[in-house]
Amino acid sequence: MLPSLHRISGFLFSLIAGSFFVAYLLLRNELMAPWPQWWMRIADTPLLLVGILYGGASLSLSISKKEKTSRFLFFFVMIPLLALFFFLLALNYWDVLGLPKGAA
DSSP: OHHHHHHHHHHHHHHHHHHHHHHHHHHHTTOSTTHHHHHHHHTHHHHHHHHHHHHHHHHHHHHSOSSOOOHHHHHHHHHHHHHHHHHHHHHHTHHHHTOOOOOO
């Protein structure tokens, strides 16, 4: 299951990251008015999720033994990645969540 997750998340990461590149080029050249900016605001969370999945699957595949699966390894990789995901998600939605801002 992990190799297929790795392949699917790698494909989705390439697809979404490529769409970000195209959206940036369209925004920079002032083409297709509000849509590239909207896409770059909306799709950053799926890009983060797919990137975390791809990175976690890559790390887990590289440190695991070929035919054995380990729950300890799964939790050893997954817990820091989940913490990183939620930290970056909180940073992304800092203003929406109403979290305090630094002294100005």
